[in-house]
Amino acid sequence: MDKRQHASVLLSWYDEHARVLPWRVGPKSGRDVRADPYHVWLSEIMLQQTVVKTVIPYFETFLARWPTVFELAACDQEDVLKRWAGLGYYARARNLHACAKVVVSRHDGVFPSDEQQLLALPGIGPYTQSAIRAIAFGKRAGVVDGNVERVIARLYALKKPVREIKSQIQDKAFALTPASRPGDYAQAMMDLGATICTPKRPACARCPLQENCLALKGDCAAALPVRAAKKPKPVRTGTAFLVLREDGCVLLRQRLDKGLLAKMLEVPSRGWIEGQKNARNESAPVQAQWQQVPGFITHTFTHFHLQLDVQCAHVSADHPVLAAADRARCRWVPRHELGEQALPGVMRKILSHGFGEPL
Template sequence: MPVETPVPEIAISLLAHYDVHARRLPWRAAPGANAADPYRVWLSEVMLQQTTVAAVGPYFTRFTHRWPDVAALAASEDADLMAAWAGLGYYARARNLLACARAVVADHGGIFPDTEEALRALPGVGAYTAAAIAAIAFGRRAVVVDANVERVVARLFAIATPLPAARTEIRAAADSITPDVRVGDFAQAMMDLGATICTSRNPACGICPLRDGCAAFRTADPAAFPVKAAKKPRPHRLGHGWWIEDGDGRVWLARRPDKGLLGGMRGLPTSDWSAAPDPTPPVEAVWSRLDAPVDHVFTHFSLALAIHVGRVESGCVPPGPGEWWPLALIEEAGLPTLFRRAADRVMKEEREDARQ
């Protein structure tokens, strides 16, 4: 008979707390079930990458209503999925989502593989996501370390090595406390602890079920962990965007290249985002410029996008892939945040001009 590995004391305490205080989330099984629908686990984990639970909830509900399983998602049109994703950001996730769904259908008969190794072979599935699906959906022992778990473990062991160099040490420490039983619940319990109690600022140590075994709690400043390396300043870039409106009440929405930032999304035609002060517009028109640029912060840089407004005759076709979109239906275009802000600004000014 196989020898059972003792469950670490930390896991026992945390699981007991989770049984009472687990967050009720639409993609989760109840505590003790230790398994959930792999499709819903995978979809939620992709959506939750660098996005809050509160922001993901409505998107997850809409996606699972429209595409209730991986086969339905795999059969969706690229443009439909990208439009449905609009507003969640990090659009490469949406492209990978579709590629992964199609790979599961084409290569695995529509059934998600149940091992970390096989899951990692799927498009867009990295080490964390593979471990999370293996543990939560299939009950396989896996070391699941997201940003919340990273913070919890760094404090439990008072790991003083700065991030990102500390990640190997943190993973080894997480491995040492991961049990062989209820692995899905344990992974989600660690995430909950980091999200609700062991928060980045002002951790609520007084109600933490792991306080007695926490090395950081015994220091004067548990919030000092994990130790972070100094951040590099975020570069600032300038760009130009063109609002091209025709005589039929439509705006030209370009389709951005599949690869690159906001890949595959609809948006305004733009210059390169390190452009000269006065780039050449895509079509001839009488152009005016909004008084202030539209500002947006991406992960690795900030952008000030100057918006130029021009009107052309019906029948004009600007260069490059795109489509004329009715202004009355602009909310249905699935514009990413940057271009949605630009559209809001232009249309607000047009309404104000019409009242004058």
């Protein structure tokens, strides 16, 4: 099967099996209908390392709140962080807002179709750049994400660690990309990887490319691609402090501008340290009579496990926050407004555990 047949077979499969997604136009709604670059960009940022099902409700919320890049560029960053809360990788949200501002201020609100201009925008890397050019502008770009990486590795039975053959995979992906409907082709490859050519137990019997697949021929599809061994995740422990004011407000604090969960809100805590020796050096955010909440919460980040116990205290309305440096970042939030704050998943777990009920 040559390259033209490959693309033709895959596009036929896509025309019949394509999933209906809110940012996707077609494929049956017409040949030259291209998706709105703003929609494509927004969805692609959200889809970085995040599965389609998780993204859909966030995409709908963002589009309803900010119909165009102009509204998004004009809003406050914290508003973006609030609506991104729970989606993870929060640098994406900060870069999203920064990118919108640049597109408005330097490109008159029109997304560029040029590779270098796209790469210059915050949050847009090699993958997102090519996806936008193919899907929104109909350019012939080699779109390689984790799905395509796996499909290509199997099609050609590439048995070296993918780390070492990135450029080879990129070259083959581009070579296979047709001049017509490159956006549909890219989405077809990704859909194939997500639904047929899955990491474990691929459904080769239902694959439109089975005649073309060297891995299937060599009976090694499930073993590809070869990825580097992962390092074990250490366990960090600490204590969270849930401060309840008599008027029903909870003490929250904005995190630092850099690092884990940067600029998001948090329940004040100490520790997050491997082992337990130095966990008692830092102090609580206020002086109070602390009461241990029975049990603990656990949360797993990309590179460590976290286990926190939760201490709870009730304070009066004029109670001072201890650390002067913290006061600027601290705020009292009514309990019924917690759900709409820029609180990451782990912070919501802490609050739910402390209150004994979901936010």
